[in-house]
Structure formats: structure tokens, C-alpha cells
Amino acid sequence: MDAELILIQLFSGVALGAILVITALGLSIIFGMLGVVNFAHGALFMIGAYAGLWVASLTGSFWWGLLVAPIMIGVFGMAIEWLLVRPLYGRSVDDPLLLTFGLSYVLVEAVRIVFGNDGIPFPTPSQLTGVANLGVGYFPIYRLFVIVVVAVVLLLLWLALEKTKFGLIVRAGSRDPTIMRVLGVNISKVWLLVFGVGVGLAALGGVLAGPMRTVNPEMGSLVLIEAFVVTVIGGLGSLLGSVVAGLLVGVAISMTALFAPEMGTIVMFALMALVLLVRPRGLFGKAA
Amino acid sequence: MSAPLLAVENVGRRFGGFVALDGVTAQFEPNKVTSIIGPNGAGKSTFFNVLSGVLTPSTGSIRFKGQNLTGTRQHKFVHLGIARSYQITNIFPELSAHENVRVAAQAARSRYNIWRNRSHFPELGERADAALDSVGLGGKHNETAKFLAHGQQRALEIAIALVSDPEVLLLDEPTAGMGPEETKDMVALLEKLARDRTILLVEHKMKMILGLSDRILVLHHGRLIADGSPRDIQADPDVRRVYLGQNDGYA
């Protein structure tokens, strides 16, 4: 095994991690602010991919799909919060989880009805096809693009959270919703928007994944589990945790691929069990 | 003066950088009522939580009948003979009053028994009945707890603590949220209990405290600033300062 292979493998791990980060981020944001575990996250990821495809087919451009679909599905997410999740605030913390679990059934089946059971081709946009030579090996240009998009999204998210008024409200509101209320902030509206952003991120993950994977109604089910594992490792509700854990899992899987690639999925779960043993709240989780 | 039943020695508790309880030392003798007073944030709740094992003290030790309790897990306190009630009503809302108390009674024994029927332990039911009767809930045994009136819920709260037949009873604002009539009933109950039990009481209703207490401890900013009979406490200049607010060199 040469050093070059290990290097490219490390890079593959980071790239895979970037995809895991984008799938986990929306879940983590919603939990951090609302305390809701969105079990429909995977289904919304899938719907995002379909929406991206649909918009792309209407406009003839992948870029519109990438831009519009997350917003569209984000708005749809706000409708979900308003209609279904909001009535459950103040009830058992289990209830939103159960509700979104039921919702995932409905969403997946609805897509099957509208788009059929087969997958649908989601071609890589022509500007991003082909491979690039990284010096240590070849890597698809589209995946490099995904890494860039994830990095940009993380940067924008960071800027939005740290540098804007709304970000300030979100940061403060996730720690102390009551004080926000007495300072004039309608926290319900904030929750609505945050839910929309979280769902929009899931959809963005779906659109980005579309050209890498096949687009089909079941594409979200494993994503949900991956997102869970990443957020549990990172610490529920910690955005930094999601980022670090996503990269960690990606690298762990790619390093495993050097020795026993068939263990890729197990490694992810084993890593989680290990973290739980050592730090039950996850790497960046706050004590209760 | 009899030997202390419960003694705390230099007990302190900090949360991060905040010192909630700062080196409190006190002894409690059997069958006496001791009230703990002090303004908001004085450390009364922390003191109670330390005494009932909810919190482990950061410094100092707690001794009960000569045994060091520091670090003992919370659920063991009641087995040893220290029971408590809560300021905010803390009962089992969906269970009947009787079940509330009986489930507390069985905590001392047969906790993990899955083979016997609950009815095989009639003495638990009897003790529960007795505890309910003693707090004046005689006619309410089968009432679902959440449907009881507030005062009755407070009484149930005490019955739950009482049923383990503790030597030390820690009562956190037993009359919180009560009207004058209910308060009167509660005071009568406490007077009855005080005959053969060591009671530690956190309360705000001054008349009641002065009437009931053998002794009063005053906490302020986590420190014990006064310890004495009600009369001594009323006259204590430090206490007056805390309550009426003449300024001094406090930090």
C-alpha cells in the first residue's frame, strides 16, 4: 500500500464526509433550536432530489434546480412545522418524533405515486462532468464541486448565524427562548423559519446527491440513519459537532475501505458505539 | 442536649463559578423543628438538595447517625431515614392518592419483585392508608392525584415523604401556593408531625415559622448568617439587615 493511495483515500474520506455533513446539518439545526428530531429528514432529502430534478426539467438548467428546490422544499417544511409539528409543542418530546416518522411514510409513498417506483436519471451537469487529477489520483469534478458547495454552505451558515440579526436571534433563542419572548421576539416565527432552513438543507443535500447517486423514492432511508449516527457522534444539536463527526465518519469509512471495504457501514455504527461509551453526549454535546 | 441526629460540616456547593452554598456547618437534634429562611437565592434549595442527596456537596460532609453520607446515591437517603417533599408539587399525577403513597412505601422493600402480586404486601397498603389519614386525606384514597385540590396535593406530597417513616423530614415550602384556610390546616398537620420527628422546613410565611420552629437558620448568599431561637433571630441585626436592607459591606 503506497502513500499515494493513502492520501487519495484520505481525500475520498473528507469528500464523503462533506456529503455526510450536509445530510446531518439540517437535522442538527432543527434539533438544536426546537428540540425536535425530524424523522422525515431522509424523506425530505429524497423529495429535495426529486424537486431539483423537476425544476431542472422545467428550466432546462441544473443550477436553477440547485437554487430553487431547497427553497421550495424549505417552504414546504415550514408548512409541516405550522400544520403538524406546532400542535405538539408542550406535549411529550416523543410526539414530534413519532409524527415525523409517520410523515416519512406518507412522503415516500406520495413520491412513488407521482414519480413511480423506478429511479429517474439525474445527469451530472455538463459543466461538471469528468475527472480532475489531484496529483495523488483522479477525482470526479462534480464531487469536488459538492465539497465546494458544502464549504460555501457552511460558511454562509456560519455568517448567517454569527453576523446577522436573525442568526443572533437563533443563537440566543436556542439557549433561552423565554428571554427572546420578553425582548419582543415572536419565537414561534423563528422556529418556523429554522424548521424551514433545516428542511431546506435536507433538500439541498438531496439535490447535490442526485447526480452522484440514483434518484429514487428509497434514497433517503439510509441517509436518515447516517444523519442520526453523525449527529449522535457529534452531539445532538451541535453544528460544529455535526461537521466534525461527519468528516470523522467519512474518513473512518474510507480508511476501512483500505482493509475491509465491506465493513464500511459497520464501522460507522461501531464508531458511534465507541463514542457513546466514552462520551454519552457525543463529542460536542452539552451536558443536560 | 441530645446527640445530633444529622450534622453538616462545612458543606459547600458550587455550580461552575457560582457558589450556591458556602461552608455551612450545623447540627440537628432529634424531634425538633428547624426552619431555614433567607431571601431568594440564599441557597436554601441547594442546602435541601444536598441534605437529600439530590446534589453531592463540593466540599464538606454530611453525617447521619454518625454515618458519612457524602457521595451516597440519592435513592439510598430515604432508606436510611431522610425523606423530603418538594416546593413545586411533585407527585405521580395519573395515579390515585393511595397508589401515590403506596408506591413510595414499597420503595423501601420488594422494589424489584416481579413475582408477587401487589396485594401480597398488605402492610404497604395499610401504611399508605395510615399516611393518607394522618395528612387529612382520609376520604380521598381513590381520587386520581391530578384531580385533587392544590392543598390536597400538597398534603399528598407530604404523605409520600412520610410513608417511609423517616427520622428526618425535609419539607420545602409545604404551604406554597396555598390560601389562608389551607395554610391553617397544613400548620396543624406540621404541629402534629413535629411531636415525634425531626423536621427541617423551608418556608416564607413568617408567622407560621415563628410559631412552629424550635430553631431557625438564616442563609444569605450561601452562607449561614444566623442560627438560633425564633426570638434570637428576630432580634439579630444581620438578619434585619438582610430582610429590611440597610446596606453594609456585603459582597
Add this chain to the structure above:
Amino acid sequence: MAMLEVQDLHAWYGASHILHGVSITVRQGEVVALVGRNGAGKTTTIRSVMGLMPRISGGIRFDGADLTALKAHDRYRLGLAYVPEERRIVPGLTVRENLQLGLVASAAKINEREAIDEIAESFPRLKERLDQEGATMSGGEQQMLAIARAMIGRPKMILLDEPSEGIMPVLVEEMGVLFRRLRDQGVTLLLVEQNVEWALRLADRAVIVDQGEVVHESSSAALLADKAIQERYCAV
């Protein structure tokens, strides 16, 4: 003119009936001290006014508007600010950010930078620490920050829950000066206090609450002089 009118206010926590018909009127520009022992219902009264109690009955009017149907955030936008007992400086946020929170939803058009500069002049202790994490400061500094945060949106009235609690005397005095200045600017203050003497020296009028009811109302000077009433409702 009455800035705040509370009429026959009852409040409950679950089954626990805390307030039994409290009525208080605060006139515009007035400083009123709400005193009484621990657990008397002072905090519950101002929490009710701010819209933070799960269940109340009775009437609350503020500056001519009926508050009873309004949520807490709408009350703030009408010009009613609140400094909670626990101060609630948001952890992880700097002093500046905590101050900004007071402006994010304020109805008044206020230039953020100017407002913060202005506040920093009034609170020299905060000025030095604008970029420090708020929750790491001392209790007194946090209290100052909580008050500054409530002031920055230029409210018509501020409800203060035990501002002197746990604070060095020198700071308590500073705070007194500040409150007087606020009153001079026409801001109405309702002050819940356990430090009776300090509160009475500061306030125009005093209301004593005991066991969920108003038991005494007078000018603060009169109450300051009436040791018997003080003993009865405030002392041990």
C-alpha cells in the same frame, strides 16, 4: 395618566393559586416599589404583567392598550420591558450581542451602533467588556447588562425583579442613581425588591404584597417611616 393598570389579577401555576386578586396602578413617570416577603407573589405579579404566566384572570392595561390577549413579545413591542430575577444573560453571547438582543425586535427605530455607544456611556463597566462573553461576568455586571438590555430599546416602562439581589452595595448605589436618571427621562419603573429600605428610598410609591394580595399601599416616604408595617410584612 395611568401607565399600567392591573385589576383583580389572579394567577395560577397548575393547581397552585398564587395571586388572589391583585390590583395595582402605576402612573406615567412614577417609580413604584413592590415589596413583601419571599413567596408573597411579587414576582408572579410582574410575570403576569409581562405575559409569562400560564393561567391568569383579571385585567391588565398598559398605556391605554389591553394586554390580556397579547403575547409577551407583543407587550415588549408596546414599550414594556422586563428584567427577570435570574437576569438571563444568554450564555455564549458577548455583552454586545446581549445588548443587540434588546434591539432586534424593538418597535422604535434605533441606530444600533449609537444605541450601544450611548448605553456604554451609562454603564462604564460594560463598556470595557463589550466583547467579553456576558455570562462570564460577575453577578453585578450581569445585572447591569440585563438592565441595559431592557433599556436599550427605549421602553416606556421597565419591570424589574429584584435588581439589587446578590450585588455589591457600591453597585446597588450606582443602580439607584441610574434608576433616578431613568425616571427623570420619563421612564416608568415597577420595582420588585426585597431590599426594602433601598427600594423605598428610590420609589415614589410602595405597594406591599403578602400571600398573593395587596395588603398596603402608600407613598414610600410614609412606609419608610412606618416601622410597624415594615416589621409586619417584610421582616422576620
Add this chain to the structure above:
Amino acid sequence: MERDMTVKSIPLAATSSGARKATDLAAALTNWRVLLSIAALCLLPWVLPSKALAVNVLVYGVLAMGYNLLFGYTGLLSFGHAAFFGAGAYVTGIAIGQFGVPWYGAVLLGVIGGGLLALAIGALSIRTRGIYFSMVTLALAQLVYHVALQASSWTGGENGLRGFTVAKIDIAGFSINFLDPVSKYYVLMVFAALALWFVSRILNSPFGAAIEAIRENETRARTCGYDVERTKLISFVLSGLICALAGTMSALHLAFVPLDVLHYQTSGMIVMMTLLGGASSFFGPFVGALAFLLMEDVFSLWTSHWQIIVGSIFILFVLFLPKGIWGTFLARVVR
């Protein structure tokens, strides 16, 4: 967001208010619950469209009942109970097919196997709280799924475990044809009856009171002197044992263990059944299993998109009938 205690009620607790007759009915339902259940189960194969469906009601009823011990009575939302169901099924199948263990021994081993797995997963997950607990149980159960997939020489992997058909069951000199659907149903009903009796026993025992107390108010239960963590773990293991029994029943019934028994979708189905029927009620899980399986049966005849109907109904239950079918019946009709 505070955990609201009113969501999960104990509908069987007697009240002094309400009509006397209704109270008598509630008391009778409680006192005779095991016999009533068995009587209902005796009739089941003759009212359902098929015997195989009736057996499934037994299997999933026991499964949901075991789950309910943890979810309904102890107040812990596990999303990983497929692991114990699957463990029971796999151990039974492996014991019969690969070691020639007689069926009763295999059932015993299956239950013990499921219990040991529950002990391991419980010990890891019980330290976490609330939603964390749900996610951790889910993820650990998925780990079990993937281990079973990899260990194909034992489990048959993705192909499923087979080769352990039990054709007849010999008891006390009698030989019962296990391929006959009616005989099979009543043999498996004996298991279900044992499980019903066992759960009723637990609920009636002091331990049953303890777990309800923990569900109602964990803080107070601890103050009363309960070792909450230990009690939860015992409850977790007992729940796992019963779910493992359901697994062994399923293995005997189908003579096949599909890998899908371990998938999180199975865990989700258990949760749905329990909630539909009514968590924290004795009859609820069986009612839920029956309702769910019938629904699946009926709707999947109408349309291959039956999941959209089942999912919508589940959403409506969470929103408007959190007590489930039986719990609502008790609250509205019996009281």
C-alpha cells in the same frame, strides 16, 4: 419543552367519579384481563380472513405488548426493539437448524438470547435520556442488523435463515401437526397466553408499580428510594425477553427468519402498533397489532400505495388520539 405527563395515562386506574357501572366494567376489564384476552384470542382465527393473519396478530401482539412494557409503562421510547425480536427469531432458528435443539429448548434459548442482547443494549443506552435514548437504541439496533447481515454463515445473511421447519410438536405423548394452520395457531396461542399472564403479573407486581412511578415522575421516584437506572434496565430486559419470545413465535410460524426482522422499519412498526392500540394499556398492543395488520391487509388489497394511508392514519393518531384506539375507548366509553 416539558414532558407532559397527561399524554400517557393509565386508563385502568379506578376513579370515584363517573357512573358506577362504567367503573365496574373498568374493574372487570382489569381483574379478568388475562382470561378475557385469551378468550378473545381463541375466537380470533375464526373471525379473521386467514389463519396466517391470526398467527401474525399473536406474534405482533406479543411483540407490541413486550414493547409496551418499556414504552407505555416505563415511558421510554425505544426505536430499536427489532433487535430483540430478531434475536429471538434467529437464535431459535439457529438452535433448531444448526444444532438440532428440540423446539422447546430452542424457544428457551431464543428468549434468553434476546434477553442478553437487551441487557447489552440497555446497559449502553439507558444512561442517555429523552430523544437521545430513542436515537441511540435505533443506531445500536442497526448495528445488530449489519452484524447479522455480515455473519451470513450463521444467519443466512440477506438470504434469510431457513432450514428449520418444525413440522410437528410433541407434548406429553401427543403429536401436533404444526403445519396445520389451526393447530399451529393454538400452540402459538399458548405462548401468547403465557406472555399475557407474565406481563399482567409484572404489572400487578411491586415492580410494575415502580416502573409506572418512574414513567409518571422520575425525580419523585428517585426521591422515594427507587434506583431509577436499575429499574429502567430491568424493565428494558424484561421487555426484550417478551419481544424475543415474539421472535421465536415468528420463527416457528414461518420456518424462516428474514433479515428484515432486524431492520429499523420493524422497530418503527412496533411503535406504530403500540401507539395505534394505546400505549400504557394492557389490551392496547394487541388491539394495535390487530388494527395495523388488518389495515395493511385491507389497504394493500385496494392499492399498492397503502403506506400513504397507514402513515396518514398514524399522523392523525399522534395529533388527535394519542391514547390510541383502546385508550380512547376506555377514556370515552368505559369511564
Add this chain to the structure above:
Amino acid sequence: MNDAIRNLGQRKISRRAALAGLGAGASFLAMPWVARAADDTIRIGFPTPLTGPYAAEAKDQVKSAELAIKLVNDKGGIGGRKVELLVRDGKLNGGEAATRTLELIEKDKVHAVVGALSSAVQLAVNEVTRARGVIYISISQSDTINEKKDSSKYTFHEAMNPHMTTAAVARHAFKKGNKVAHLVADYAYGHEMLRGFKRAQAAIGAETVGELLHPIGAPDYSTLMPRLRAMKPDILCISNFGRDQANSIKQAVDFGMKQQMKIVVPVLLHNQRLAVGPEVFEGVVGGANYYWELESKLPSAKTFNDAFRAANGGAIPTDYGAYGFTGVSSLLLAMQAAGGTDTEKVVAALEGLKYDVAKGAQHYRKCDHQSVQSVLVLESKKKADMKGANDFFNIVENEAPSEDVLRSCKELGFPA
């Protein structure tokens, strides 16, 4: 954006038409609630995964199975008895399929069972039918079911198995001295395909330069690509199925593998090619049991296609769909030969049956009841070469049926 995307709207419409076509199936589905009068109808159970990822294939199977029934009924049935197909949703779950099969046998008293799409479901159904002595024609690809351990007197295997397809594909695609890398799904079916390839490889003299296993159902293969590339193979053999196949081929293409090596799969799937598009699949070689284009050379294929088109609004039968037709047809032919539904007689008739219903001559081998049949080797077309919406593949080889391409009876554990 390519045609597939622009065609989205049209696809929807055709799908609705397809669903309408399923109406007939749905009417059968409503039957279990009706008390079944004792009649002399011949009932054939058909468990298939109508829900789940392979629902499209399953619906194709139902359509073509119904066609087989209809053709026989149009001719007056079997010995005057009508034939009825009882479709049940197995949900791609062995437990569900086994339950549905139990219901079919115990309640609906079916005379035989045909169906199952995945290996696991097939084995579950087989477990139920063989214990109860019910005829089962399995139509899912697997080597396992040929082996003695899972075999049954009553079970017949109409679908090809990995051993046959890999051998045919390898004979066409591998040359002596080729370097072959394998990417294999880590489960029985994947291992079976790998075994088949390696065996054929040894005979041809191609060298294995590496094998990588991947977890079944993995959505991402990027971490495996650098190692596969480093092996510098001439041929990349991808031994997996369905979504895994689509994902792994797509990602191999993304990583530029196709420029350096040929991609070969054991089975080319119509629906995956549809789902991923022509660009990705271009030049990929794989085996198949059926491809509609056979009609240009084979009269039975033409007859089948025409009947299918007529019944389904012009749609063509797909590879897995065709199994529904060939499987049910072989059973019906045997029943005709046996003069009814007597199990032993039908089994004997199946064992002696020679049939050509859609894909050339076929017969069931005696020992393992494997259908001996021709194997197609297909190559996916360039988009520019496609003559119609369904013109996916070139038939590059049509291996004649021969028992020699199967594992020997002895090898499978049967007495010689």
C-alpha cells in the same frame, strides 16, 4: 439537460396508463374477502413485491403473468377449467411473502405458487411450499436454490442463476490474459456472481487483479474507486443488483473508470438502465434472460411481445417481467399435459416438459429443476444509436441452452 428529464411529464402519463392496466390485477386482489365457493377454478398464487424498490419489476411480472393466464383462458382453460391468478404483495420482505404464501395455500387453496423477485423472498416462499408439498415455480435469480440443501421435489427454477449468466458474460467479454478487478456486494448473491465469474475466468485464462467487497445497499462507492483504479484492470466486474448496480456503475463512470477499463455486470437490468440513463450505461456488458428485441429473430418472442403490447397499451415486456410469463406458462403447459392439478402428475409433467414460450427452447433439468435456457449477452447502446425509447441494448451473444453451463448435479449435492 437530457431527454430523460424533459420526458418527465410524459413518463408520468405513461405511468398512469400502466397503473390503469393494473386494474385487472387489483380486481383479483379484492378476492380474499369473498368467501370462496368450492369450484373447479385452477388457482395460482403469485406473491410479488408490489411495494418497495422493485415494485416496477413486480408490476411488469404481474402483467405478463396475467397475460399467460389470459391466453390459456381464451383457449378454454385447462381441461375446461378456468385459471385464476391470485396476486399478493410480498413487500420484498421474506416474512411478509411467507405469510402471504401461507394464506394462499391455507385459505385460498391454490394449486401452485409462482413468483418472488429477490433471492431472500424466493427462499422464504420455498420454505413454506416445500414443507407443504405445493408446487412452486421460482422466478428470482439465485444459485442457492439450486443446491441440495434448499431443493425440493416441488420447486422449479424458471429464472436463470448467476452461475449461468456470469459464465456466458465472461465467455463473451473476457480474453486470455485480461486483468479483471471485481467489485462485489457482500452477500450471498454477490458471492455467487463472483464465484461464477472467477470460474469462467479460470477457464479462459484471465487474471484476477483484485476483489473489493462492498456493503449491500451502499449509496456511495467513492472510497472504493481509488483502489479499483490502482489495480489497473482491463475489466471491472460489478457483481451486485438493482440500486447498488445503478449507483456503483454511475460512480465508476464519474470516476472516469470507463475510459480505462470495460465494465461488465452479470445481469443488465432494464429498469436500472432506465433509471440511470444511457450515458452512464453506454458500453456496459451484461447478461439477460430476455430482451424484447429477440422478436426480430425468434417467433415465440414476437408472439409474446405482440400479445403483451396488445394487452398493455403498446408497452414492451422487460427482462424480469418476462419471468412472470415464462414461469406461469411453463406451469400451465405442465398442467395441460398432466390433465389437471394433481401435484405429483404436474411435477412429473414439469420434469418432462419441453417448452418455447418467449425465449427459445427450455426444459427443467431433472436433479435441481433448473430451467435450461439460452442466455443473452447484451451491451448497452450509445444514446445516439437508440432507435426508440426502449431500444436500450444490442444483443451481442445468444448462448444456446445447454446443461453444460450449469453446475453439475453432483456439485450441487445431488446423487449423480
